[in-house]
Amino acid sequence: ILNVEQSPQSLHVQEGDSTNFTCSFPSSNFYALHWYRWETAKSPEALFVMTLNGDEKKKGRISATLNTKEGYSYLYIKGSQPEDSATYLCAPYNTDKLIFGTGTRLQVFP
Amino acid sequence: GAGVSQSPRYKVAKRGQDVALRCDPISGHVSLFWYQQALGQGPEFLTYFQNEAQLDKSGLPSDRFFAERPEGSVSTLKIQRTQQEDSAVYLCASSLGAGRNTDTQYFGPGTRLTVL
Numbered sequence: 174i175l176n177v178e179q180s181p182q183s184l185h186v187q188e189g190d191s192t193n194f195t196c197s198f199p200s201s202n203f204y205a206l207h208w209y210r211w212e213t214a215k216s217p218e219a220l221f222v223m224t225l226n227g228d229e230k231k232k233g234r235i236s237a238t239l240n241t242k243e244g245y246s247y248l249y250i251k252g253s254q255p256e257d258s259a260t261y262l263c264a265p266y267n268t269d270k271l272i273f274g275t276g277t278r279l280q281v282f283p
Numbered sequence: 284g285a286g287v288s289q290s291p292r293y294k295v296a297k298r299g300q301d302v303a304l305r306c307d308p309i310s311g312h313v314s315l316f317w318y319q320q321a322l323g324q325g326p327e328f329l330t331y332f333q334n335e336a337q338l339d340k341s342g343l344p345s346d347r348f349f350a351e352r353p354e355g356s357v358s359t360l361k362i363q364r365t366q367q368e369d370s371a372v373y374l375c376a377s378s379l380g381a382g383r384n385t386d387t388q389y390f391g392p393g394t395r396l397t398v399l
Contacts, residue, residue: 177325204384205384205385207387207388209390214392215392216286216287216389216390216391216392216393217326217374217390218390219387219388219389222385222387224384224385262325262326264325266384266385268339269331269338269339269382270316270328270331270339270342271316271326271328271388272328273318273325273326273327274325275323275324275325276325
Protein backbone atom coordinates (compact mmCIF):
# COMPACT_ATOMS: atom_id res chain seq x y z
CA ILE A 174 0.00 0.00 0.00
CA LEU A 175 1.44 3.38 -0.98
CA ASN A 176 1.95 5.90 1.81
CA VAL A 177 1.24 9.39 0.49
CA GLU A 178 1.86 12.31 2.81
CA GLN A 179 0.95 15.93 2.32
CA SER A 180 2.12 18.85 4.40
CA PRO A 181 1.07 21.06 5.92
CA GLN A 182 -2.40 19.76 6.73
CA SER A 183 -3.78 23.30 6.65
CA LEU A 184 -2.56 26.74 5.78
CA HIS A 185 -3.99 30.21 6.32
CA VAL A 186 -2.52 33.05 4.26
CA GLN A 187 -3.36 36.63 3.39
CA GLU A 188 -4.45 37.63 -0.08
CA GLY A 189 -1.36 38.32 -2.18
CA ASP A 190 0.91 35.94 -0.27
CA SER A 191 2.66 33.19 -2.18
CA THR A 192 2.54 29.71 -0.72
CA ASN A 193 3.68 26.18 -1.34
CA PHE A 194 2.99 22.71 -0.06
CA THR A 195 4.50 19.27 -0.35
CA CYS A 196 3.43 15.82 -1.45
CA SER A 197 5.67 12.87 -0.53
CA PHE A 198 5.31 9.38 -1.99
CA PRO A 199 7.39 6.22 -2.40
CA SER A 200 9.85 6.70 -5.25
CA SER A 201 9.89 3.06 -6.35
CA ASN A 202 7.53 1.91 -9.13
CA PHE A 203 6.53 5.46 -9.95
CA TYR A 204 4.16 5.97 -12.89
CA ALA A 205 2.50 9.37 -12.62
CA LEU A 206 1.40 11.96 -10.08
CA HIS A 207 -1.93 13.78 -10.23
CA TRP A 208 -2.80 17.04 -8.44
CA TYR A 209 -6.39 18.04 -7.75
CA ARG A 210 -8.09 21.08 -6.25
CA TRP A 211 -11.30 20.47 -4.30
CA GLU A 212 -13.47 23.43 -3.34
CA THR A 213 -16.19 22.93 -0.78
CA ALA A 214 -19.48 21.67 -2.28
CA LYS A 215 -17.89 21.19 -5.71
CA SER A 216 -16.26 18.35 -7.62
CA PRO A 217 -12.51 17.77 -7.33
CA GLU A 218 -10.88 19.50 -10.29
CA ALA A 219 -7.78 18.15 -12.02
CA LEU A 220 -4.81 20.52 -11.99
CA PHE A 221 -1.83 18.58 -13.31
CA VAL A 222 -0.65 15.13 -14.36
CA MET A 223 3.11 14.76 -14.02
CA THR A 224 5.26 11.88 -15.12
CA LEU A 225 8.89 12.82 -15.67
CA ASN A 226 11.56 13.56 -13.09
CA GLY A 227 12.19 17.30 -13.11
CA ASP A 228 8.82 17.95 -14.72
CA GLU A 229 7.40 21.39 -14.11
CA LYS A 230 3.82 22.36 -14.95
CA LYS A 231 2.03 25.71 -14.75
CA LYS A 232 -1.59 26.81 -14.86
CA GLY A 233 -2.07 30.52 -14.28
CA ARG A 234 -0.67 31.34 -10.84
CA ILE A 235 -0.32 27.69 -9.86
CA SER A 236 2.72 25.60 -10.68
CA ALA A 237 4.09 22.23 -9.64
CA THR A 238 7.40 20.43 -9.74
CA LEU A 239 8.19 16.73 -9.53
CA ASN A 240 11.16 14.78 -8.17
CA THR A 241 10.59 11.08 -8.79
CA LYS A 242 14.00 10.00 -7.51
CA GLU A 243 13.40 11.30 -4.01
CA GLY A 244 9.62 10.95 -4.13
CA TYR A 245 8.17 14.42 -3.73
CA SER A 246 6.25 17.11 -5.54
CA TYR A 247 5.76 20.77 -4.66
CA LEU A 248 2.73 22.85 -5.52
CA TYR A 249 3.20 26.63 -5.59
CA ILE A 250 0.59 29.35 -5.67
CA LYS A 251 1.84 32.83 -6.51
CA GLY A 252 -0.12 35.82 -5.18
CA SER A 253 -2.89 33.79 -3.48
CA GLN A 254 -6.46 34.97 -3.99
CA PRO A 255 -9.56 34.12 -1.90
CA GLU A 256 -10.82 31.97 -4.78
CA ASP A 257 -7.76 29.74 -4.31
CA SER A 258 -9.24 28.58 -0.99
CA ALA A 259 -9.68 24.83 -1.36
CA THR A 260 -8.17 21.49 -0.42
CA TYR A 261 -5.27 20.48 -2.66
CA LEU A 262 -4.85 16.73 -3.11
CA CYS A 263 -2.00 14.81 -4.67
CA ALA A 264 -2.35 11.25 -5.89
CA PRO A 265 0.30 8.95 -7.31
CA TYR A 266 -1.04 6.45 -9.80
CA ASN A 267 -0.64 2.81 -8.75
CA THR A 268 -1.65 -0.13 -10.98
CA ASP A 269 -5.14 1.02 -11.94
CA LYS A 270 -6.03 3.57 -9.28
CA LEU A 271 -5.09 6.89 -7.72
CA ILE A 272 -3.81 6.80 -4.14
CA PHE A 273 -4.71 10.12 -2.53
CA GLY A 274 -3.00 11.94 0.30
CA THR A 275 -5.09 13.59 2.99
CA GLY A 276 -4.69 16.97 1.32
CA THR A 277 -3.60 20.46 2.26
CA ARG A 278 -6.46 22.75 3.17
CA LEU A 279 -5.70 26.32 2.05
CA GLN A 280 -7.63 29.31 3.34
CA VAL A 281 -6.86 32.72 1.78
CA PHE A 282 -8.13 35.74 3.69
CA PRO A 283 -8.91 39.03 1.92
CA GLY B 284 -20.44 19.14 -22.26
CA ALA B 285 -21.93 17.66 -19.12
CA GLY B 286 -19.58 16.48 -16.43
CA VAL B 287 -19.91 13.53 -14.09
CA SER B 288 -23.13 13.62 -12.11
CA GLN B 289 -24.08 11.75 -8.97
CA SER B 290 -27.35 11.25 -7.19
CA PRO B 291 -28.54 11.73 -4.60
CA ARG B 292 -26.22 14.47 -3.37
CA TYR B 293 -27.17 13.74 0.23
CA LYS B 294 -28.53 10.56 1.74
CA VAL B 295 -29.49 9.87 5.34
CA ALA B 296 -30.07 6.23 6.21
CA LYS B 297 -30.96 4.43 9.37
CA ARG B 298 -28.51 1.74 10.41
CA GLY B 299 -29.42 -1.49 8.69
CA GLN B 300 -31.03 0.10 5.65
CA ASP B 301 -29.85 -0.58 2.11
CA VAL B 302 -28.79 2.38 -0.06
CA ALA B 303 -28.04 2.81 -3.76
CA LEU B 304 -25.85 5.59 -5.09
CA ARG B 305 -25.87 6.47 -8.77
CA CYS B 306 -23.12 7.79 -11.03
CA ASP B 307 -23.55 9.14 -14.56
CA PRO B 308 -20.09 9.38 -16.12
CA ILE B 309 -19.07 11.59 -19.02
CA SER B 310 -20.46 10.08 -22.21
CA GLY B 311 -17.95 7.87 -23.99
CA HIS B 312 -15.64 7.46 -21.01
CA VAL B 313 -14.36 3.92 -20.78
CA SER B 314 -13.18 3.87 -17.18
CA LEU B 315 -15.24 4.50 -14.06
CA PHE B 316 -13.99 4.63 -10.48
CA TRP B 317 -15.62 4.81 -7.06
CA TYR B 318 -13.87 6.35 -4.06
CA GLN B 319 -14.87 6.75 -0.42
CA GLN B 320 -13.81 9.80 1.55
CA ALA B 321 -14.15 9.60 5.31
CA LEU B 322 -13.96 12.77 7.38
CA GLY B 323 -10.43 14.16 7.54
CA GLN B 324 -9.07 11.66 5.02
CA GLY B 325 -8.28 11.70 1.35
CA PRO B 326 -10.48 9.77 -1.07
CA GLU B 327 -9.83 6.01 -0.93
CA PHE B 328 -10.26 3.73 -3.91
CA LEU B 329 -13.18 1.31 -3.85
CA THR B 330 -13.56 -0.19 -7.30
CA TYR B 331 -12.79 0.26 -11.01
CA PHE B 332 -14.76 -0.57 -14.17
CA GLN B 333 -13.54 -0.70 -17.73
CA ASN B 334 -16.74 -0.50 -19.72
CA GLU B 335 -19.04 -3.04 -18.03
CA ALA B 336 -16.24 -5.18 -16.61
CA GLN B 337 -15.34 -4.70 -12.96
CA LEU B 338 -11.58 -5.12 -13.14
CA ASP B 339 -10.66 -4.22 -9.59
CA LYS B 340 -12.82 -4.35 -6.48
CA SER B 341 -9.99 -4.63 -4.01
CA GLY B 342 -11.01 -1.48 -2.14
CA LEU B 343 -14.54 -2.52 -1.26
CA PRO B 344 -14.47 -2.69 2.54
CA SER B 345 -16.85 -5.61 2.98
CA ASP B 346 -19.26 -7.88 1.15
CA ARG B 347 -22.01 -5.40 2.02
CA PHE B 348 -20.64 -3.18 -0.75
CA PHE B 349 -21.54 -4.01 -4.33
CA ALA B 350 -21.04 -2.02 -7.54
CA GLU B 351 -22.25 -2.57 -11.07
CA ARG B 352 -22.10 -0.92 -14.47
CA PRO B 353 -24.24 -3.27 -16.58
CA GLU B 354 -24.22 -1.36 -19.87
CA GLY B 355 -20.85 0.29 -19.56
CA SER B 356 -22.22 3.73 -18.76
CA VAL B 357 -24.22 4.46 -15.58
CA SER B 358 -22.93 2.82 -12.42
CA THR B 359 -24.58 2.07 -9.10
CA LEU B 360 -22.86 1.52 -5.78
CA LYS B 361 -25.05 -0.40 -3.38
CA ILE B 362 -24.45 -0.71 0.33
CA GLN B 363 -26.47 -3.30 2.19
CA ARG B 364 -27.29 -3.17 5.89
CA THR B 365 -25.58 0.18 6.35
CA GLN B 366 -23.43 0.76 9.43
CA GLN B 367 -22.37 4.01 11.04
CA GLU B 368 -18.81 3.54 9.77
CA ASP B 369 -20.18 3.71 6.21
CA SER B 370 -20.86 7.44 6.72
CA ALA B 371 -18.66 9.20 4.18
CA VAL B 372 -18.64 11.05 0.89
CA TYR B 373 -18.77 8.65 -2.04
CA LEU B 374 -17.09 10.03 -5.15
CA CYS B 375 -17.40 8.74 -8.67
CA ALA B 376 -14.88 9.54 -11.42
CA SER B 377 -14.59 8.67 -15.08
CA SER B 378 -11.74 8.81 -17.58
CA LEU B 379 -11.61 8.53 -21.33
CA GLY B 380 -8.99 5.81 -21.61
CA ALA B 381 -8.65 2.29 -20.31
CA GLY B 382 -6.80 2.84 -17.04
CA ARG B 383 -3.72 4.63 -18.37
CA ASN B 384 -1.63 6.28 -15.68
CA THR B 385 -1.77 9.70 -17.35
CA ASP B 386 -5.53 9.73 -17.89
CA THR B 387 -7.24 12.54 -16.05
CA GLN B 388 -10.05 11.32 -13.84
CA TYR B 389 -13.07 13.64 -13.87
CA PHE B 390 -14.95 13.63 -10.61
CA GLY B 391 -18.57 14.09 -9.72
CA PRO B 392 -19.67 16.20 -6.74
CA GLY B 393 -20.08 13.16 -4.53
CA THR B 394 -22.88 11.71 -2.43
CA ARG B 395 -22.66 12.46 1.27
CA LEU B 396 -24.03 9.43 3.13
CA THR B 397 -24.92 9.75 6.80
CA VAL B 398 -25.92 6.60 8.67
CA LEU B 399 -27.76 7.21 11.93
